[in-house]
Structure formats: C-alpha cells, structure tokens
Amino acid sequence: MPQILGANPAMRRAWLEHNTGHAMEAAAEMAFAPEEARGNVENLVGATQVPLGIGGPIRVKGQHADGLFFVPFATTEGTLVTTYQYGMRAITEAGGANAYVMGDALDITPCFVVGTTRDALALASWLDDHLTELQVVAAESTAHGRLVEIRPHVFGRRVFAQFVFGTGDAMGLNMVNLAVDRICRQVAEAVPCERWYLRCNYSSDKKPAAINLFRPYGKEVAIDLTLPASVVEAHLGVSSADLVEFAASGRLGTMQAGALGANAHFANGLAAIYIACGQDVAQIVNASIGFLDVELVGADDLYVAARLPNLVVGTVGGGTSLPTQRECLALLGCDGEGTARKFAEIVGATLVAGELAICAALANGRFIEAHRRNRLITAVAG
Amino acid sequence: MPQILGANPAMRRAWLEHNTGHAMEAAAEMAFAPEEARGNVENLVGATQVPLGIGGPIRVKGQHADGLFFVPFATTEGTLVTTYQYGMRAITEAGGANAYVMGDALDITPCFVVGTTRDALALASWLDDHLTELQVVAAESTAHGRLVEIRPHVFGRRVFAQFVFGTGDAMGLNMVNLAVDRICRQVAEAVPCERWYLRCNYSSDKKPAAINLFRPYGKEVAIDLTLPASVVEAHLGVSSADLVEFAASGRLGTMQAGALGANAHFANGLAAIYIACGQDVAQIVNASIGFLDVELVGADDLYVAARLPNLVVGTVGGGTSLPTQRECLALLGCDGEGTARKFAEIVGATLVAGELAICAALANGRFIEAHRRNRLITAVAG
C-alpha cells in the first residue's frame, strides 16, 4: 500500500502528483511557513483558501468587549456575510448588544471501571476526598488550566468522573486531556481499578447531547438588547410584531423537531468565525446548541435575548497563531492576554445579529429575494 | 456609523487599515480572483488559509466509490490527520470499507398559518392532492432538484409541510429554497392563508435535532467492514476485545449524556474535509449525528458499522469550484458529474477510520502519548 512520502509540503505534493496525477497547485500558495503549522496539521501539503469577508461594525457592550467591532467571516456560503451584516447594523443602530460571560469552564469525563457499584461508590468518595491533592497533580501538568471541581457519576461498576477546569484564554482541551491523563494514572494507582479510559463521550465535546444544555462548556454567554420599533422596521424590514409572530411558528417547528436548543442558524456564523479565527471548527457542534428568544416590549419594540452555554473559544493555542487567523483575532482586538472572554462576547453578539436578520427575512417573505439581490450587489461590488 | 467601503478586496483592506489600524496582509494572498468567489462571500477582503494535510490511502468498496483514496483535511488541530491516517491504514489493510448510499434527499418545511385545525387539515389535504402540480412548479425553478414527496404535519392552526427533494450532485439547499418559495406563493394563492413562512426550523438544517435520526437529510450512508484480529493489533495497537470493551463504556457515556447519535468524533473529520472540499461547513452540525458500532465476530475479529443519516454534501455549487477546494475534490475523483454519492461514501469510510483510531487510542491508554509523539514526528518531518 502506498504511503504519502516527503519531508516537506513540496515533496509531498510532488509525490501525490506522481502517484495520483493530481497537482495541488492552488494549495501550494501558503501564507505560512510549514514550521508555523507544525502543531496544527500533519502530512502538510499546502493551504485551503477560504474566502474571507468582513461584517460590521457591531456595537457590543459587554463586560469584556466594549466598542465597535468588525467581524471576520471565512465562508463559501453566499449571503452569509450580508445576512449577519444586516443584523449587526440593526444592533448597532439600537445602541449595541449587552454581553455577559455567565460561566467559563471545560470538563472531560474519564471512566473508571471497577468490580461493583459498591467499589464505584468508594472510588467516587475517594475522588471527593482528594480534590486538593488532584488539583496539585493538575497544576503540575498545566500552568493555565485549573482543576475546579470533580463530579463523579456512578452507574453500575463504573464511575464517570467529570473533571471541571478553568482554562483561561486557551480553548484548553489539550491541556485538560493532559492533566486528567496524569490524574487518572494517579487515581488508578491509589484505588484498584480494572480499567480506566481518559474519555468516554459523557462530556460530549463536538457532539450534540443534552448535557450541553445544563453546564457551561467553554464560555456561557448571555446577550440581550432592546431594538426600538423604528430600528426594526428600518433595518430589518419588518415590524417587531411580525418578527415575534414568526418566532412563534419557528418555536413550534423547533420543539416538534426535537431540537436541542432553539435558534435559526447559530451554526452559520460560528462556522465562519471559527474558521477565520483559528478555532477548533468541529466544536461548532456543541457551540451551536443555544437559545434565542424575542419578545414585544413597550410599543412594538423588540426585546432579544440569547443564551449560549457552550461557546468554546480560545485566543491562544490551536490555530490562533497562524498568520491569517491571527490577523482576524487582531482585528477584533482579541490577540493578546485575557481576551478569550472578550472574543466570546463578540461572537455571541454577532450570532444574535444573524438570528435577527434571518428571522426578519423569513418573516417578511423576502428570504429568497435577499439571496438573489445580495448576489447582484456582490457582482457589482466584486 | 462607519460602513466598510471599497469596490474590491484591496480597497476594503485599505479602508479597514485606515479605520481600524489593522492591516490584513496575510489574508491578502489569494489563490482565487475576487470574481471567482462572487457567489460565496460578500465584503471580500482576502482569504483565510487553513493548513491542508493529506491522509490515506483508504480503500473504499462502495457502490459509487471503489478504490484507494487520498483524503484532504483542512484543519488547525494537531494529531487530527494522524489519527485518521491510522484508521485509514487499518481499514485498507483489512481490505477496505464497504459503503452504501441508503437514502438521498433534502427537505425544507415551510409553515402555513391558517385559522383553525380544520383549515389546517384542509390545507394538508390540498397539498396531498396537488403533489403533481407542485412538482411542475418545482421543476420550473430548478433543473437539478426534483420534488419527491410532501409530508404535511398539522399542529393547531399551522401546517408544517415537509417538501422532500432529490438534489443530484448539488448540496441543494439554495435550489430547494427557491423552488419551495415559489410553491408556497402558489399554495397561498390557492388556499386562503393568514401567513406563511418558507422555513420554520422543523427540518433542522445546521441544527441538532431528533428529527435528524429519522430521515435521510443529504445522503444516508452505511459503512461496514470486518477487521481481522491481526490488523486490529498491528495497526490500532489494541485487541479487538479491548476495543469492544472500551466501546461499552463509551456507549454508557453517550446514553447518559443524552446524545443524539453515538460516535466519538465524526465532527472532527467532517469539519476538516468539509473545509478542504468547499462544503457548507455549518452542516457538520447535522452531518455529525450518526452511529458507530463495533462487535466481536469470529475469533477476536472486529466488525465495525456506521450509519450516517445526514451526510449533506455536494460536488457542484457552494464552495466546490474555488481553486483549492476544486483540487481537493479532484484528488478524490469527485469533481465531475454524478460524483456526490461517491464523495459521500469516501467521507463515510473516512469517518469510520477516525473512530477506530481514537477509540483504539482511548482503549489502550496511549491517547496522550499519541498526541505528544505525533507532534514530535511532525516537528521532524515539517
């Protein structure tokens, strides 16, 4: 069986061309040196180029993000940037979106297999009793992650032990994996254990699961604002009442489909921003589980609120230091220390913008027209 | 409020730099002309470059894909390519993965609001009675999409009408939106309707919902194969029995977390392949809802099976004709007519490879070691 050979991207591309007849010419144009991508990929042959559009500005009034932001979207989906752009303009005209980081944690859940439920309960107690000790073990393997809590769940002869960490500016999965691997080895030495596994799906990273409704995973972000009736009409092309009416039907659709969360397309904005900003893109699966709600307040004003319990983001590590990704984080002012929560607030507000715009387009029946017109505009503006 | 101005990417970058102080230099290196991305993005300023690694070859024995394939992964996640690579090698050594497209459809669900349940039932009947007529309407708006079925669901004074289409090689969401918009206008003329909305969340595109377990959305792909005990040990570093044992714990984790589907990290491979191949990345949210199962058969051989009911893919339209994306599709032999199902089969087999590798690494306790070693190797091989 042929294996891809070559000590660098050029050699691998040559090998591929020789063996498959396919040249990777466009991919060969790289804005980064192979060494820069060392921790990000293996068998590197080049770069995929994703069109990058900018939306905004959006005014965010958060605890960490405060100001006007231009948001980068890397996408191949026509109308996506325009859609978010409409919503961002409406939010900014309304004075901005309030943003709060209500929770900030990351957990993984190893599974310890012992002999019986009695043994499992004993192991769970042991964990409860040795938190401080295990915090020290965690601290030895990671400077940035901090073991906050252990929540053991016993089922049969297994303990599913949720280890909850604070991860600072990093998304943190790697450091948490590393720390908990150490901890598991220590636990398994102290308590007789038939087997243990570092992960067992309980924490549901990158998987849609109900658990994602019930604890912060990454940043838990809240967004709210009130849009005056005039802003809704002028910038969303619909009355607040019509938008609320649409939301009522959408909610019934959501609930009858058995959805986790309730939103129209959080995933679209997440995918585009995550790609642009060097995030772990697969995490849009859990990050997109969240809630958006609209209500009439006052005289046809629109109160909008979102809860995003799983906004997993990082501003250091992962793909954040690659050149184009770093530029996008810098554009948001999220490339330095202590910027992860700021980034989370901006993302949250932007997602709300996308919800407003798509709901408006569906409420006023111009969804298709918007898609068409947008392309026209694009064609002109090139 | 400042709006991004500029007739082309360079002018927009200049505007941004002038107004924000941030230059987008790395992003300026584009492998495509702005006109080429016209339908893919608005407010274009450049390109995000995502490192592209190649894994494989993987042998697929599908109805549509038959042969050895090198699979492109665009990712910033270290160890991802290596992980898939291990599984692909094991599969290929075992003779390849069988692949089947069991279903192929895309639906959207407009919501018609009438006066009462009686009216809603009447509208539902009307839809049942006018399928042929509405198929003609659909055919007028799209040459590739084909209206196959209408499934009206009545709740209160609303009809949630699922319009099911075949979409050929295109992912198809745009054409389906367009066709159903026309249909809705026709329906609303024929049957008095208080309001109607083109979409209402019921079809759950890009959203995690239980409905995604119950009908094909995109391609429904089945994969299976039996890995001989020797291949499992040699290529996955674990016995089949140990892997099955791990899966038992993983399944209990999955079920207790209230997951939709049961897999370890379908989303990782999906994200990387979708980015590389110009797919609509947000659709990994539904595409990652699927099932992986392993069983012992014979004398410690491993039977592996997957069901991916929501593999939304396209080989025309969307981002598929952008230069780097097109190269990746070409590498898979999926850049011509009639290749969407082939692509789906390759993706399905690759996802199974990733499952085998990660489960093996978790089963044998070398997950962390693998992550570490991989980087070392990468560092050397650059």
Added chain:
Amino acid sequence: MPQILGANPAMRRAWLEHNTGHAMEAAAEMAFAPEEARGNVENLVGATQVPLGIGGPIRVKGQHADGLFFVPFATTEGTLVTTYQYGMRAITEAGGANAYVMGDALDITPCFVVGTTRDALALASWLDDHLTELQVVAAESTAHGRLVEIRPHVFGRRVFAQFVFGTGDAMGLNMVNLAVDRICRQVAEAVPCERWYLRCNYSSDKKPAAINLFRPYGKEVAIDLTLPASVVEAHLGVSSADLVEFAASGRLGTMQAGALGANAHFANGLAAIYIACGQDVAQIVNASIGFLDVELVGADDLYVAARLPNLVVGTVGGGTSLPTQRECLALLGCDGEGTARKFAEIVGATLVAGELAICAALANGRFIEAHRRNRLITAVAG
C-alpha cells in the same frame, strides 16, 4: 425460598398472612370475580381501590365524540379533579373543543441480525417485496389488527423493521406482538438470519423517546378551540394575555429542560383516566409526549391547540371489561364497537382542559391557594 401458594385469592391472602404476618383485608373486597381478572393479572390477592371522582361535563365536537361528557378520574392526588373540572367548564362555556383523530396506528420493531450490511439491505428489500404476503400472515393471527406498512431501517448487520398496524378498537399491543412473532418466524425461514428479536426498543412503547414525536403511536389526536376573553376571565380567573405571557415563560422552561413535547401536566389526566378506564397505565409515558400551544387572537380571545401523537387507548381488551372500568367507559359512551377514536377525542379534549386550568392557576399566582381552597371545599362536600 418461599413461593406464594394458593389456588385462589383467599388462599393466597391466607398464605401471605401466615408467612408475613400481614393481612390484606381491605384488598379482599373485590367488585369482580377472580375469573373476570384472569387475563389481567397473576397471583391475584384482591383489588386496589383508587378513589374515583367525576369531572365535567366537557363539550367535545369531534369527528367521533360529539356532545357533553362526564369524565372519570381515578386518582389519589388532591385537586386533580378540580383542576380539570375548571378547565372543562371553561371549554364547555366556550362552546366546546374540536377534536380530530389525525392518525391511528401501532408499530413494533423486530430486529433481524444477519452477517453484513449487504445482507441487511437484502433482507430489507425482501421485506419491501413481500408486504402482501406478510399481510396475509398477519391476518391469519389477528382478526382486528391489520398490517399496513413495513419500514425497514438498516444499521450495520441489523434490520430494525417497523411493522405498522391498524388496531381498531383494541389498544392492540398483544395482537400486534402475536402477528409479528409469526411474521418473524416466516422471515427467518425465508432469509438466512443469525438471530432475530421480536422487539428491540426502537418502537419505544412505554418509553420516552424522540421517535414518539414523529409518527402516530395509538391515536394521533388534534384539539383546538377559541375561548372568548370573557370566558377566560370568568372561568379561568386570568386574562388571555396573562395566560399567553405565562406560556412564554413555560416554553422557555420546557426547551431549556430538553423536554420531549411541551405541556404542563398531560400525564396527570392521563394517569387518572387510564386507571379509571382500564387502559395500560404504563403507556402514559409515551401518551404524555405531546404539545399544547396558546395564542392571542381577536381582541384578547385565546386560541388553544394540542397535538397528542401517541394517545394509545383501547375500548376492548386489557382492563376494559372489569366492572368498575367498564362502568367508566360506559359513562363516556365508549363501551361498544367503534368507540376507540371517540374515547381518544374525549381524552384529548380533557387533557387540554387540565392544561388551561393549571396554566391559569400558575399565571394568576393562585396555584397554592387553589390547592388549599379545594381541600376546604372537599372537606365540606365530602
């Protein structure tokens, strides 16, 4: 190990008293002869007496139920009857609830285990091709059940084959089990099969599962009506607007809890009516998965709608011919041929009554007061 001995209830009670010291004196008072309960229970020792209250009348304007009905509730939960009573009065004052049976079916899903996915797909095709033949097999084992459709779902080397029946007036689970057992034996003779199981949890009888949102299981019932503002205020003690406002919060609670369905307490009425009317009480688990929605219409009128996709009921078989149970069915006019759908409509309308009342009590803050006052009234009226 002692086993309960005795040829009849009295002897078993004597045995129990002798061996445990516990006399079952109250339970000894039976309104039925032991022979009458032969098919309903084993090791019979007597009867549990559940207090029986009557609510109503409720006006139902269904396709099958048309008129005023007094509804029996067997319960030990104080305030339950009163709560439903309030709602029934409001519905009746509003002119009655419309009721529709939108679906009527029962399915079970045997699992056939074969060698590979290829074999499973072949078995699925075989089933598709032999529907008529298998309908004959079904007809031989049940006069009342009718095999309508087979929906095979392939995962790996297994076919999960949903056999969908019409069951007439019977709840029908026993007859369907019997018919499908025969069918499975026939299938296993025709197609080589490693194993097969009559049931495998897919149909989720008596279990809460997402599948219960997507197909009729038992009767699928729709209810709707508009309550004039004056009726809402006079009979529910709240304005329509306040009730709708409460529902908005309730919905957010429902969605954030990850609920299947959306209602306040369908299960309460179901449990009480199912016990009173000899239904299979465990089926309230699936029957309670349903949706209730309220909207403002006109000038503060209240539009109410429900969808109950899993209302599993029967008016023959099971406990329906026991004396007290039969009396309750007779009171509803549901003790003869062709009454199952009528019964389903009455139950559906009654559940809506219970929703209105409890939501009103929660909306106006008198929930606790209602519970207290009710007991006072009860004490007097005894």
Added chain:
Amino acid sequence: MPQILGANPAMRRAWLEHNTGHAMEAAAEMAFAPEEARGNVENLVGATQVPLGIGGPIRVKGQHADGLFFVPFATTEGTLVTTYQYGMRAITEAGGANAYVMGDALDITPCFVVGTTRDALALASWLDDHLTELQVVAAESTAHGRLVEIRPHVFGRRVFAQFVFGTGDAMGLNMVNLAVDRICRQVAEAVPCERWYLRCNYSSDKKPAAINLFRPYGKEVAIDLTLPASVVEAHLGVSSADLVEFAASGRLGTMQAGALGANAHFANGLAAIYIACGQDVAQIVNASIGFLDVELVGADDLYVAARLPNLVVGTVGGGTSLPTQRECLALLGCDGEGTARKFAEIVGATLVAGELAICAALANGRFIEAHRRNRLITAVAG
C-alpha cells in the same frame, strides 16, 4: 350546563344516573370512607378497583431494605406479574440485588421575569446571597421539607431558579410547592419583579425531559448484582451470552429511537407498584427514565446494573394512607417513619427483575409463548 351535584358519593351517583342513565354500581363498593379520601380526590363517586397480584419474594440487600420482600402489583396487564416474578426469583436465587440510594432531592423551578439580563443576573446573585434567609422561610412552611440549594439559571430577562429540597419520607411536591410559593412572594418583595410564576416546566415533574438524566429527582437509586451462569439458565431460560447479545441489539434500538434512558419496561413495574402503593402515578413518566446494563463477567456470569435517577416515591402523604394502599406498603414494611428510601430500594430491585425477565423472553424467542402459557396457568390457578 349541568354540574354534578351531591353532598356525598351516593348522591352524586344518583345524580349521574338520573342525568346520564349510567349507574355506577361496581364503583359504589368502597373499602374506604369518603372522609378518608378527602385530600385525594374531589367529586368522589366511588372506587376504581384494580386487580392486585403479588410477586416475589425478591431478596434486596440495600442500605435501607435488607431481606426478602413480596411486592404488590395493581395492574390489568396479563403476564406483568409473572414476568416480574421470574426475574425476582432469579435475583433471589443469585443471592439478592444490592441497592443504594445515591441521591435524594426534589426541586421546583419558579421563573422570575425582570427587565433585562442585567437585572436577572442581579436577582440570581440576590438568591445566592440569601440562601440562609430563604431556608428559614421554607422551614416556616414545612416541617419535613428542607431547602438545600438554589441554582439560578438566567436566560434573557428571566431567572429560572431551581429550589432543591430534601423531603424525607414524603414524595413532597405539595410541601415544596407551598414553601417555594412563600419564598417567591418574599423574593418579589425584596427585588423588583415584573412577574413571577411558581412553576415553569423547567423541573419537568411528570414530563419526559433531558434534565431528568442529570440530577436526582426523588430518590436516585443504584442496583447491581451478578447472576451466576447457572441461575441465568435455570431461571431465565437463556444463556448469559445470549442475553448480552440481545442487549446489544436493544441498545442500538434505544439509541436510534432517540430515547431518554435505556431500559425495556421500567414503566410497567412502576405503574403497577405506584397504583398499589398510593404513589402519584403520573410520576412514572420521569421515574421510568433510567438505565439498565448487562455485561458478561467471569465464565458466562451476568453482571446487571441499573441507575434510576428519578424514583419519586413517598411513604407518607398522597394516597399512602388509603386502606388498600396502606396494606401494600405494610406488606413491604414501608408504612412507618423513615421508610421512603427502603421503599425506593425495593422498587429499584423489582424493576431490575422485570428487565431481566423480559430481555430473557425476547432473547430466547419465547416472549409470545410466555404470554400464552401464563394465561393458561392463570386460567387454571385463577
């Protein structure tokens, strides 16, 4: 509109007969005086008689229940008692089932509506800061319930505040409602609040929701035991390996159906025991959400484990003091102080018995035969 009139059951029956033509003669035979059912029902007309069978003995080795128990089942479902009986015998022969109460709590979640997320976060903080004070308020309204914790969840301008109680031997919903109603009034006085609702569906009492997987609601019970191969074969008529094989298919059915929990028919045993023992029957909806798992251990022995996170039970209050109900609790030794956890352990072990028996009958293909034979036996033994 006619209303049911009458000062006592006899007068109400007379009224009903006069107005509807239906006499409630069988229901007139009551084992309790109307006064005894005062807190349990309104508009009392008599009693529903549910056939009562006894199963057992089952050996339970719990922290609270230790010994052999005869378990009462009030049911109209033929074969139910026999099914459980088979499993109970197997468990007892295997030496008994271990039982543990891992959690014990009940919560309700009022919803406070304020102006904005900022206000909501402030209210949540206020709750955190005033736990002690609110514990005093709770203590004033209930002697038995104890406020343990408040978990506020903010979404938009709402606080969904979970108030978690210990409830002792009572099921406790009424006392908790009462205490939290008081608390809410106090909160609303201290913190400006637009509206508040005592309940809003978040706690999902009597409703199937994902939240029920993640916190104890009622008693959280764990059961485990190992059945020797010989006991499995002799008493369940199947090998351990065959049973485990069946469970593999059942699990795939469960997961593909999108189930909450994983069991075959917890609801059956729950319904029958809850009716017999005066429990709140509608709570089988949440109580039936639980997990059962089987594994091969040693040489074809069977390890069985269950987790029942929502076993809501009480041995005082509700229907527990009615004559037939009290007799059943007494038979279990669960009619005095401090018996609720004992009762929970017995119920848990019995549910496991039912799982073993039905899985065995499905695994060995004798499910239908068992149903038939059982009736035959019943007919003889009647």
